[in-house]
Every structure is written in structure tokens, then in C-alpha cells.
Amino acid sequence: MDNQQNVLLDVEKLHTGYRLQGEFYDAADGIGFTLKCNEILAIVGESGCGKSTIVSSIVGLYDRKNTRVEGEIRYKNLNLVNLSEDLFNQVRGNNIGMIFQDPMASLNPLMKVGDQVAEALLYHTDMNKQQRRDRVIELFNQVGMPKPEAMYDMYPHELSGGLRQRVVIAMAVACKPEIIIADEPTTALDVTIQAQILDLLKKIQKESDSGIILITHDLGVVAETADEVAVMYAGQIVEKADVKTLFTHPLHPYTRSLLNSIPQSDGDKDDLHVIQGTVPSLKNMPRTGDRFAARIPWIPAEAHEVDPQLHEVEPNHFVRCTCWKTFHFQDEG
Amino acid sequence: MWKTVLRRVLIMIPQLILLSIIVFMLAKMMPGDPFTGLINPNSSPKEIARLKQAYGLNDPVPVQYVRWIKNLLHGDLGQSYIQHVPVASLIADRAQNTFWLSLLSTIFLYGIAIPMGISAGKHEGEWQDRAISVFNYVTYAIPGFVFYLLGLWLFGFTLGWFPISGTVAANASGFWGVFFSRLQHMILPAILYAIIATTGTVQYLRTGIIDNKVEDYVKTARSKGVPEKVVFNKHILRNSFLPIAAFMGNTITGLLGGSLIIETVFSFPGMGKLFLDSISQRDYTTLTALIMIFGTLTLLGNLLSDIIMSLVDPRIRVK
Ligand SMILES: Nc1ncnc2c1ncn2[C@@H]1O[C@H](COP(=O)(O)OP(=O)(O)O)[C@@H](O)[C@H]1O
Numbered sequence A: 001m002d003n004q005q006n007v008l009l010d011v012e013k014l015h016t017g018y019r020l021q022g023e024f025y026d027a028a029d030g031i032g033f034t035l036k037c038n039e040i041l042a043i044v045g046e047s048g049c050g051k052s053t054i055v056s057s058i059v060g061l062y063d064r065k066n067t068r069v070e071g072e073i074r075y076k077n078l079n080l081v082n083l084s085e086d087l088f089n090q091v092r093g094n095n096i097g098m099i100f101q102d103p104m105a106s107l108n109p110l111m112k113v114g115d116q117v118a119e120a121l122l123y124h125t126d127m128n129k130q131q132r133r134d135r136v137i138e139l140f141n142q143v144g145m146p147k148p149e150a151m152y153d154m155y156p157h158e159l160s161g162g163l164r165q166r167v168v169i170a171m172a173v174a175c176k177p178e179i180i181i182a183d184e185p186t187t188a189l190d191v192t193i194q195a196q197i198l199d200l201l202k203k204i205q206k207e208s209d210s211g212i213i214l215i216t217h218d219l220g221v222v223a224e225t226a227d228e229v230a231v232m233y234a235g236q237i238v239e240k241a242d243v244k245t246l247f248t249h250p251l252h253p254y255t256r257s258l259l260n261s262i263p264q265s266d267g268d269k270d271d272l273h274v275i276q277g278t279v280p281s282l283k284n285m286p287r288t289g290d291r292f293a294a295r296i297p298w299i300p301a302e303a304h305e306v307d308p309q310l311h312e313v314e315p316n317h318f319v320r321c322t323c324w325k326t327f328h329f330q331d332e333g
Numbered sequence B: 001m002w003k004t005v006l007r008r009v010l011i012m013i014p015q016l017i018l019l020s021i022i023v024f025m026l027a028k029m030m031p032g033d034p035f036t037g038l039i040n041p042n043s044s045p046k047e048i049a050r051l052k053q054a055y056g057l058n059d060p061v062p063v064q065y066v067r068w069i070k071n072l073l074h075g076d077l078g079q080s081y082i083q084h085v086p087v088a089s090l091i092a093d094r095a096q097n098t099f100w101l102s103l104l105s106t107i108f109l110y111g112i113a114i115p116m117g118i119s120a121g122k123h124e125g126e127w128q129d130r131a132i133s134v135f136n137y138v139t140y141a142i143p144g145f146v147f148y149l150l151g152l153w154l155f156g157f158t159l160g161w162f163p164i165s166g167t168v169a170a171n172a173s174g175f176w177g178v179f180f181s182r183l184q185h186m187i188l189p190a191i192l193y194a195i196i197a198t199t200g201t202v203q204y205l206r207t208g209i210i211d212n213k214v215e216d217y218v219k220t221a222r223s224k225g226v227p228e229k230v231v232f233n234k235h236i237l238r239n240s241f242l243p244i245a246a247f248m249g250n251t252i253t254g255l256l257g258g259s260l261i262i263e264t265v266f267s268f269p270g271m272g273k274l275f276l277d278s279i280s281q282r283d284y285t286t287l288t289a290l291i292m293i294f295g296t297l298t299l300l301g302n303l304l305s306d307i308i309m310s311l312v313d314p315r316i317r318v319k
């Protein structure tokens, strides 16, 4: 069923480590996934699980001196791992567009927003100044900015958070990239604006046949937008499935705990589940055994695999470790 | 934009009035009067009283104040008690000298400090940065006059590379002759001043670059495929210059204020030296005029800084 033609990005055995006091610690520890066109792939997990690390590895936005990237990130016939800065600059903005978390901070305060979008066109097209301006206005139209002509000459501080994020999206899609990576694009926005921005992303994906990697810690966002989901914990993918399967038949204890901790509008407040403990820091991340075991201490050690592997339990449904088979919540006895 | 400037200028008027009242009161409280040293010590008290009457010194204080202000507005700053020339022409002369010296100093200052700040910020933690921070500590710790005297002694007296005082050689002639002689007199003080004054500019620029290069908008620029060089010059550097731009106006008006210490060490007849001299010689008319001018320059400097900031930073622009 997998059509190789459709694969945009193929990540395999990605290890990304940061140097801390002279030693490298992997924040992404053997990551693998594929992104196809016309697909929104969500990567979900609590803060500190390594989601942004994957993003920066793909687009080469890491500090080369203190970061070690190994493995394979295939984009067409290019391996993006440790690509030269020049080649990355050809790919970034052109083939891969990026959207970041905080639209307040992700625009240069001294530049007109229109010029900031036009800057993306400057390096990847041979449009002249007027053509770039026209294209930016067209883009502003596409991302639903009111009065696009007037918006061109505005400065970031004159726009609301939602409008700024539209500017960032316009910037990301300016050169019609095949891949769009959005790292927590709605986290910094009001709830009402969040939905609009997600709708916009979906609309853009449909119009352009692009593939989107959507990074979030919010399962609500996943349910609303994604086609495929990868759940990440402590540097590893612990479960991967299509969105329907993941929400109806979640298997891994971490996925189930995350799902259990979403407030249900119709549900009883007392049922709200909080996952014990926190994501371990990079230095204290367990490198052997089940990394999630420490947060479900009532599950006996024998339930976990010694070296937990990602198993395909059903076609296209992957789960790490076998502990899911006997997992139960603490209060379920 | 122009409305803001106009409003700011209007706000300056009461500030200037307040300043002038304070300066006038100070002048009144100082010992001596315009005739001290001017008249023959044998003059009879009656003669002095007649002169005082004639010059209006017996008038009520407010009347005197208004007259003083009127004269000020006509460019009449009074007579120097000591030098027996109009204060206005005395100051005009000195201001010119100071202006050229300060201009040269400022050019050297930015010429040295900006490349150093950029290099330190760009290479944070590397040898360039460490070398520059050592330089910063040293120039910051050395008192200005010690440094100037050392420079004067070494390059002026011992090596004889530069003249040790004054503004122009007596035998200089022709436009270019005078020009180069003046330049030669100014280079040493200007360089010494620039070297020791770099600390602030270097630190602001260095910190600005270090802070800005990890900002999200820089990541955004990189994610568009903007080459690193452009990212640095267009995004990081421009934002890092803002703190320096914030003082630019004061730096410019400061060009006329001069430096007390350097002008004294180099016996350079500028505003700073005039100020010190007028204190030590109790030349009160000159002194009050200078205080009035320095105060006005400070206010103008703040205004100019604000205008410059509003030109370079859209967030400060007022519609
Ligand atoms: N540049 C870095 N240097 C050192 N540690 C880092 C760096 N960036 C992220 N980390 C660490 O790596 C882990 C994963 O971080 P990140 O990828 O930002 O997670 P997420 O995006 O899921 O919140 C965290 O423990 C974080 O502290």
C-alpha cells in the first residue's frame, strides 16, 4: 500500500546529541518515520521529549559545534544529515518551509512584515522587486490577511498574534515548499485563534499537496488536524499509527496516559488523570530499559522488555515495548 | 513624526526656563559682580554704586532675570570679567576647537569600538572575545588622566611624534598647512580619548549581538534560506545597534561639550578647558554661560537621541 513515489521525507535511525560538559547526550535517540505528500504527520509528546530536536536536525538549524547528528534524513536523493550550510540554505525556505511557536518573537521587529516574507523569495526565485511585492500580497490574501496591500508595510508590533502567525505561514509557503514543518504553531495563541490557524494549515496543505510535520504537545490539536501520529517520549517514538487508530485503540501506556489527561468537555472532572513525575532531563535520561517505566511504577518490571523495540502490532500501528499488553492505570487496581 | 518632534521641542521650553532660573540664581549667589577686577581698586564706593545703578544691578531680581534672558536670546552672554572680551565670542572660538577635536575623537571611537564589539560578539568565548575583554578591563580600570598623561609623555615628549599642546603650529600657513597642523595637534588626544572611551560601546554591541543571535527571528531568517552573512548583517547587527543609537544624540551634542580632562592635559583651548579655567579664575559670566549651554546641549541631545531612535526603531515611532 505504501507508494514510494509519494514519500517526501524518510527519516531513519536519527540520533541527535547535544554536547553537555564535553559529552554528547542523544536528545533524539533512534528516530524513524516517513512523511508523504498530502499528509499531516503529527509528532506529539510532552515538552522536553525531543520534538524540536528532530525539527532542527531536519533543517540544519543546530549549532554545529555542540550538536552531533547521525542517521539518515532522505529528501529526494539528498541526505540532509550534516549537509553543508550552503546546501541547507538552498533547501530551507525553498523545499522546506518552517513555522515556529511564538509569532511575537519569530519576526524581526525592525523590518516590515512584507519585506520579511519577500526575503524568502529573494534567495529562491529570480523575481524582481515588484514581482516579489505582488507575490507577497497574493500570499497575504491566501493566508487570510485583511487588507493585504496595507499589511505589506506594517511592522510586526502593529499586528496581533494571530496575524503575525499568518505572516509567518505566508513566509513558510512563499516558495511553495513540498514540506512544511510547524513546531508548536498554535501554542502561543489564544484558543479561538488556534482553530483558525489550524484550519489555515489544513487548507494550505490541500491546495499545495504538500506534506506537513506538525509538532505539538496538545492531543486536541492532533485530533483536529493530523492524518498520522507519532507519539514521542524521552527521545524515542513509542507509538505510531493513523490518527483514528491512535485515538480509538491507543496501546502504549504513555499514549493512553496522555489521552487520559485531556479534559473531556462532557467528562467528569475527577476522572482527569495526571501523569506522575516529569520527562527526565537530557543528562538523566535512562539509556537502557523502558524509559517510561519510572512514571508507571505500579507496573512490575517483568512487564517491560529489557531492550524495548518498536513492534508493528497491526499494519501501520507500531508500539514500543510489550508492557502495553498488561498495562492498567493505577486506580484500576 | 514631525508632530512628535514639535511636541518634544515644546516640552523643552519649560525645562529650559527652569534651567535658566537655576543658573541665574546660582550666578546671583556667587561672590563678586561684573566689576570685580574690572575697576580700579581705588574707585570710591560712590563710583561703584553709580556703576551698579547704571548696569541695573540694583533692580529687583526678576527684572534682572528678564533682562538676562533677553540678552541671552540676542546672543549676548555678557562680558568675561577676566579676559575682557564678550563671552559669546570667547565661547564661539573654543566651541569650534572642541567640535573638531570631538568629531575626530568620535570617529576614532566608533572606528575602534564597533569592529571590536562585533568581533567579540561574533566570537563569543573564543580568543578574540577574551582578548577584547582584557582590553576592556584595562581601559576601564585606568583613570583617564593617567592614561592621557602616559600617552602625552610617551608619544609627545619622549618620541616626539605629536605636538604636546595647543591647536595649531605658529608657523603653519596656507589652508592645507593649517589644516594638517590642526590635525596633527588633535590626533594624539583624539586617539587616546577614543581608546579609553570604547568600553561602553564595545560592551553594548557585544551583548546585543550575543542576545540577538539566539532570538527566534534569527532562526526564522535562517529557515528562509538567508545566507549566514546576510543573517548577521541585516538581522542580528541592525538589532544590536539599537542601544548605541539610543545614545547617539547625546554623543553628537556632546561634541560641543568637550572633555575637561583631555583638554586640560593637552592644554587644548576648548570648551572643557574653558570651563575649568572659568572656575579657577572665578570668571562667573563665562561659567554661567557655559552651564547654560551644557544644560541646553543635554536637553537637545536627549531630543536628538529620541528622534534617532524613532527613525531606526519602528516600535518607538509615534504617529
Ligand atoms: N541546544 C541544546 N543543548 C543542550 N540540550 C538541549 C538543546 N536543545 C534541547 N536540549 C535538550 O534536549 C531535550 C529535548 O529538547 P527539545 O527537542 O527542545 O524537546 P521538545 O521540543 O519536545 O520540548 C531537552 O532535555 C532539552 O533540554
Ligand SMILES: [Mg+2]
Binding pocket: A051, A052, A053, A183, A184
Ligand atoms: Mg519544542
